[in-house]
Amino acid sequence: xxxxxxxxxxxxxxxxxxxxxxxxxxxxxxxxxxxxxxxxxxxxxxxxxxxxxxxxxxxxxxxxxxxxxxxxxxxxxxxxxxxxxxxxxxxxxxxxxxxxxxxxxxxxxxxxxxxxxxxxxxxxxxxxxx
Numbered sequence: 063x064x065x066x067x068x069x070x071x072x073x074x075x076x077x078x079x080x081x082x083x084x085x086x087x088x089x090x091x092x093x094x095x096x097x098x099x100x101x102x103x104x105x106x107x108x109x110x111x112x113x114x115x116x117x118x119x120x121x122x123x124x125x126x127x128x129x130x131x132x133x134x135x136x137x138x139x140x141x142x143x144x145x146x147x148x149x150x151x152x153x154x155x156x157x158x159x160x161x162x163x164x165x166x167x168x169x170x171x172x173x174x175x176x177x178x179x180x181x182x183x184x185x186x187x188x189x190x191x192x
Contacts, residue, residue, distance in 0.1 A: 079153040086157025135160045
């Protein structure tokens, strides 16, 4: 049986690959969280239940960016290597390294934004004092 030109065993390969990419991203996030907890001390971060919608809303952009890049990377590995060459381990490593790339790229953007905000604040304080 074919759906969208793919055989049933191809769908299994694609779903396994997608699960491995997401698994790699989740593994990297988990390891990063553990490292942050170790450097900050033994007390975990406390969240109020009422703050959860605000936290999700604040993180919606980065979450959407991660999923979009995951879909692009997922399609790229199958387009470049082919359906028969991609193993779950290979897809896992792509997801793990993709999250590392997103983290470095996001940190760079945040650093640039913080410097621009600081420059803007300085400019505003100078104009308000004159």
